[in-house]
Amino acid sequence: MNSPLSSATPRVYTPVSELHVHAEHLQAQSLSDLLGSGSTAAQQRANALAFTFGSLHIDFSKQRLTTKTLMLLKDWVESCGLAAKRQALFAGAKVNTSERRAALHVAARWPSSETPPEGMESAAAFCQHQRKRMAEMVERVHSGKWYGATGQAITDIVHIGVGGSDLGPKLVSEALADRPSSAKVNVHYVSTMDGAQLLPLMECLNPATTLLVLASKSFTTADTQFNVRTALAWLSHALEVDEATVCRHQLIGVSSKPDKMAEFGVPEAQQLVFKEWIGGRFSLWSPIGISVAMQLGVACFDALLAGAHAMDKHFLHTPIEENLPALVALVGAWNSQFLNIPTHAVLPYDGRLKSLPAYLQQLEMESNGKSVGLDGRSVTHATCPILWGDVGPNGQHAFYQLLHQGVHTVSADFVAVAQRAGVGCEKVNRSLKAQEQLTLAHCLAQSQLFALGDDAIPQALRGLMAQGYRGNQPNSVVLLKTLDAWSIGALLALYEHKVFVQSVLWNLNPFDQPGVELGKRLATSLYQTLADEPVEYQNVEDPSTAQLLHKVNEWRK
Incomplete structure (x- = not known):
């Protein structure tokens, strides 16, 4: 009779253990091997790792993975119960377990023309009501019928917020307001608690025609409270009226706390409300985005919501193997947890997206930058990487040297825009078109060099160029057809759902920030x-x- 000790114990394979074994096998293959110049297999792999949704295209072929990797990652996320948890998210279940509330930011962009999922009905109706109130305020400003304390029409908005009450609206304003002729009203963003952003505005804006938007979920954040107190003091002194009068005429409040807005002195007719179940970093789509609508118009804001909503439906209904938010999340988790890459660079090759790295820093690191799981136990593996970045062409003259020839392994998202509308005379447009083509060429070249290193040096330049480009830096290219409201709405919703999928993989609550x-x-x-x-x-x-x-x-x- 065999002793139990002498019999081989069968090895139990889990999706995670299989991924670790697979990662060990892939360590022997470089991205140069996977991209194998000119081979049929490499071309088939590249085709299989490129995905398009509307005006967004994502190429994963410069990631250190294969179609088998994606298959194993799919098994992993399915074993974590993504389908049921995704359904619970959209149905208004209390997925934010520590605060015992739902996370229904998707309700803020649900259109009135579509029936929401069961469980979201009242949330969607509330959001649509607030959106209508917001549109009325915007129209009043655009029509010249919103008057300041001294009877002059509003010409400028000062949006006072911080974190999620600032980063999202500011990003969209910068991305879409590249043509001054498209702006309905001027908007200025103030977030730093030291007053450094506010002081220059106090010197150049007309206090009689300036409207303050105080955007704060809790309405108690010190940064915003100190900024608005200083702004009110400025307006009161300049207009020679008391602060209560300024509040009645030149202050809009956006918060989840209407009682605190009223106590502060914001008239009820100038209050916009979003519920606790919309987290600050997910609140762009709520009335927090009023300054975007003020600047660019309600139609533009609606297009932003439409792009995000289209991505919501794609995420909710598309199989994992074609689901862009799920794929972006799985690739990110693969890099962080299995390839042990601790940092991720966001590199937009369009100056209008200069705030995208900062926006994603908060979205991802505040959501999944945690080491304690939903079960209260310490997490024993890597979770969210450190996100950072800058406009790509600027980064090329700053930190790319380290990325190409330093010792650190980094993953990256290159974000580019394929086409841009003309803005001036034919001569100017020709010059701008050349600039855009040069920018795209740099984006594609840097993505290739990140992946291939020295192998990217053409034969004709061998011996003429310094070598030592380490390569093997995995990266994705995110290509937008144009940078319009729909596209940026879809892009930001994609990253939001990426965060949720990764929280499922890592068993984290992405909706609190203790x-x-x-x-x-x-x-x-x-x-x-x-x-x-x-x-x-x-x-x-x-x-x-x-x-x-x-x-x-x-x-x-």
């Missing part, structure tokens, strides 16, 4: 110390902070 809060609380006590006010509670003392406080106080005197 790590943000402690720093705010510590700052409150230090602020009271600096302001020589009674301290609510004493911070933990350390000699480094003590000496810095001493030096600050010494110099401020």
Whole structure:
């Protein structure tokens, strides 16, 4: 009779363990091998790893993976229950478990012409009502019928917010307002708590024709509260009216806390509300986006929502193997967890998308930058990578040297726009077209060089160019046909759903941000110390902070 110790124990394979084994096998293959110049197999692989949805096209062929990798990743995400969890997200289930609430930002872009999923009905109806109220406010400004405290029509909007109440609207404003003739009204964004963005506006704007938009989910965030207090003080002094009068005529509030808006002095007719089940970093689609509509028009804002909604339906109904948000998420998780790549660069090759890296930093790192799972246990593997980036052509003159010849492995998204409308005379348009072609050429060249390294050097340049390009840096190319409202709506919704899919893979709650809060609380006590006010509670003392406080106080005197 055989001893149990002498019999071989069968190895239990899970999707994760199979992916680890597969990753070990792929380590022997470089991207140069996978892209194998001119081979039929390489061409077939490239074709199989390129996907198009509407005016978005994503090429994964410069990622260190094969179609087998995607098959294994698909098995993994299905074993994590994505289908049921995705259904729960759209049905308004309490997927934000720590705060015991739904995450229904998709309801904010659900059109009134379509029946929402069961469970989303009341949320969609509420959002559509607020959207109608927002449109009425916008029309009042555009028609010249919104008057400031001294009776002059509004010409400028100062949008005061931070984080999700700033990054999304600011990104869309920059991306779509490249032609001044398309702007309905001027919009200016203020987020930094030090007042550095606000002060120049106070010097150049007409206080009689400036409307403030105070955008804050909690309506208590210190950054926004201090900025709006300074802005109100400026308007009150310049117009020689009290702050209550300024609030009645030149302040819109956007928040999930109507009682706090009323207490602050925002008239009910100038309040826009979104519910707690829309997280700050997912709130662009709610009335938080009013400044986009003010600047570019309600039709443009509706097109933004339409693009996002189209991506919602694609995500909800498309099989995993063709589902763009799921594929982007799976590729990202593969790089982070199995190829052990700790950072991810976002490299837009269009200056209008200069704020995309910052927007995605908050969206992804605040959502999935966590090490404790839904079960309360510590996560034992990599989760969200560190996101960073800049406009690609600028980065080429800054940090690309390290990416090409340094020792760090980085994954990347190259984001480019294929075509751009003419903006001037024929001579100017010819020059601009050449610039656009050069920018696209640089994007494609850098993506190739990231992947192939020295193997990207043409034979004719061998021996003439310095070598040492390490290559093997996996990257995707995200190509937009044009940079219009629909396309950017679809693009941002794609990244939102990417975050959700990765949270399912990593068993995280992507809709809370407990790590943000402690720093705010510590700052409150230090602020009271600096302001020589009674301290609510004493911070933990350390000699480094003590000496810095001493030096600050010494110099401020």
